[in-house]
Amino acid sequence: MRRLFQVLVFTLLAVAATDATAQERNVRNIFFDTLRSGDIRSTPVGVEEMTYVGTDYISGYDSTLMRYITAVVQFDVDFYADFDLVLTDSFFLKLYEIDELDLLGWKRLGATYLVRLEAEFPGSMIRARWRLWDTSRKQQFAKGRIERPRDEWRDMGHEIADQIVHTLTGEPGIFRTRIVYAREVGQAKELFLADFDGANERQLTSNGSINLSPVMSPISNDVYFISYLDGDPHLYRVDINTLKVSKVAEYPGIIAAPAISPDGRKIACVLSRDGNSEIYVLDTDGNIIKRLTNHWAIDTSPTWSPDGSMLAFASDRSGAPQVYTMDSDGLGVRRLTYQSSYSDSPIWSARGGRITFVSRTPSRRFDLASIDTSGGDYRVLTEVGMNENPHFSPDGKHVIFSSTRLGSRSIFTMDLTGRNQRRLTREGVCSNPNWGPLP
Amino acid sequence: MKRLGLLVVIGLLTVSVIGMSCGGPKEVVEEVPVDTTPVVVEDTTPPPPPPPPPPKLKESQLQTVYFDFDKFNLRGDAKASLDENYGLLIEFENAIIKIEGHCDERGTVEYNMSLGERRARSSQDYLVNRGIAPERISIISYGKERPLEAGHNEAAWGKNRRCEFRIISQ
Incomplete structure (x- = not known):
């Protein structure tokens, strides 16, 4: 039964497969088929206000916590690429002549699914239950229970949303992932860590220097980054728990654009130790494993395919920067982009299939664009400001990037398809975002 | 200061002239102060003006x-x-x-x-x-x-x- 619902989430027209793995593959393909056709369908999901189901008197603080948890779940559902949060403004209620928000009311508002949240407060804990309802069949088809200390209410909301995503799509949610980015602090650029939604921001470096291009390791608590800490740019790492900074690699010339392999054991980056920017693969202690490119042109911005067998990179060997792909041994170089005069900063989707990159569009803006790894289906995803530094969420459905569209550069997120663009940082000049791994 | 130096030099010269014009072992005794005075003279001569610092690139x-x-x-x-x-x-x-x-x-x-x-x-x-x-x-x-x-x-x-x-x- 649950499988059937998963299929419905993506408005599958094809016959549902019975095999679970085939099922999940189908879900994935549907997502990309949707992208290709440009016919973006996401599933409307309603999230009802959390209700208290205990018998004892509860404090105002606890009822506030329930509103906060509801808001977190609503935000996450709204954020997620496959879902649309059903709005319950009085305007809509009036428009659809809904007096009471019961299952029928939610159905008339367009909700395919409804999330109902319940809370109890045993001792110092919050005990939350979530229930998923199908509004057409008027059936509850999934439920879950989480118990957490009161001060972990935010994380609890995210965990509920993760479980809902997993139930409806078969994939892990991304709501307990973290992001890292650079913010201007005086003359310096310091690195900051935050939840995927920008909450719980914490400063990682405080060295007064230029700190750039942070990337989070998928297997450790380290953030690798480039810093001018001792004058010239070198590769460093900082432990996000202890904030201990250590130098990883120092070579003559520049070192730039670190990209950690999907298994977390290798770092592709740019070194100019031979007099020109070339792409190298280092181990996580900074030792050179292999040089991948050998060309008089600038080769930069390496990014790994999800299985680590290939890399995409930018090179100006044709006269202007364009995106190329190659095997992970440096052979089989192939040009991927021909659509604009400047294509750079490629980032390979964690789902394979697509590469998102910076493209200088005919309007002379720097926009984010997306292309199939076969070189077809080029799409421009942004249309305001200068857009840069794209990186994928670990599920490959969302993109984090920086943009100047609202004045000073800030961090934004959007769906893989370019839909649902939203500003994440409210203060300061922020750039160089990177999305961390699943917890 | 310069004038004083000059006077000392003139004085020395006269002393040495007088010394030269005299003869006998007596003079050997007298030569001791004569020898020390020139040292003083060298000390008091004006030091050469410090060379201008070499111009620096800005x-x-x-x-x-x-x-x-x-x-x-x-x-x-x-x-x-x-x-x-x-x-x-x-x-x-x-x-x-x-x-x-x-x-x-x-x-x-x-x-x-x-x-x-x-x-x-x-x-x-x-x-x-x-x-x-x-x-x-x-x-x-x-x-x-x-x-x-x-x-x-x-x-x-x-x-x-x-x-x-x-x-x-x-």
Whole structure:
């Protein structure tokens, strides 16, 4: 039964497969088929206000916590690429002549699914239950229970949303992932860590220097980054728990654009130790494993395919920067982009299939664009400001990037398809975002 | 002071003349004070005026070199600026410099890091080819991280696509 619902989430027209793995593959393909056709369908999901189901008197603080948890779940559902949060403004209620928000009311508002949240407060804990309802069949088809200390209410909301995503799509949610980015602090650029939604921001470096291009390791608590800490740019790492900074690699010339392999054991980056920017693969202690490119042109911005067998990179060997792909041994170089005069900063989707990159569009803006790894289906995803530094969420459905569209550069997120663009940082000049791994 | 010195010199001369004109072992005894006085004389002679400090190269004398968008080749005006800097590096032969390559805000962090280095290297190569020892010139790229002008138009961008010259020592 649950499988059937998963299929419905993506408005599958094809016959549902019975095999679970085939099922999940189908879900994935549907997502990309949707992208290709440009016919973006996401599933409307309603999230009802959390209700208290205990018998004892509860404090105002606890009822506030329930509103906060509801808001977190609503935000996450709204954020997620496959879902649309059903709005319950009085305007809509009036428009659809809904007096009471019961299952029928939610159905008339367009909700395919409804999330109902319940809370109890045993001792110092919050005990939350979530229930998923199908509004057409008027059936509850999934439920879950989480118990957490009161001060972990935010994380609890995210965990509920993760479980809902997993139930409806078969994939892990991304709501307990973290992001890292650079913010201007005086003359310096310091690195900051935050939840995927920008909450719980914490400063990682405080060295007064230029700190750039942070990337989070998928297997450790380290953030690798480039810093001018001792004058010239070198590769460093900082432990996000202890904030201990250590130098990883120092070579003559520049070192730039670190990209950690999907298994977390290798770092592709740019070194100019031979007099020109070339792409190298280092181990996580900074030792050179292999040089991948050998060309008089600038080769930069390496990014790994999800299985680590290939890399995409930018090179100006044709006269202007364009995106190329190659095997992970440096052979089989192939040009991927021909659509604009400047294509750079490629980032390979964690789902394979697509590469998102910076493209200088005919309007002379720097926009984010997306292309199939076969070189077809080029799409421009942004249309305001200068857009840069794209990186994928670990599920490959969302993109984090920086943009100047609202004045000073800030961090934004959007769906893989370019839909649902939203500003994440409210203060300061922020750039160089990177999305961390699943917890 | 000068006059006093003169008087002492004259005095000494007269003493020595008198001494020379006299004879006998008596004079040997007298020679002791005579010998010490010239030492005093040398001490009191005016020290030579301190030599003027050798002129130092100032960073502001070194010309900034400008580039076109996404280019690192040297324009005519860039070569003229580098020729000026070449002359200064010949004149101030002890100056050790660092060339900083910079880019405008357009384009990406990573690409501009490489582009800035290429600009610095173009400038370095030009000076080395004209005969400046390569050990005297190091380079660094700041990509687009250190703009000079904050604006978002060609006027600002043109000023930000540059190589700046820093004096490390001299």
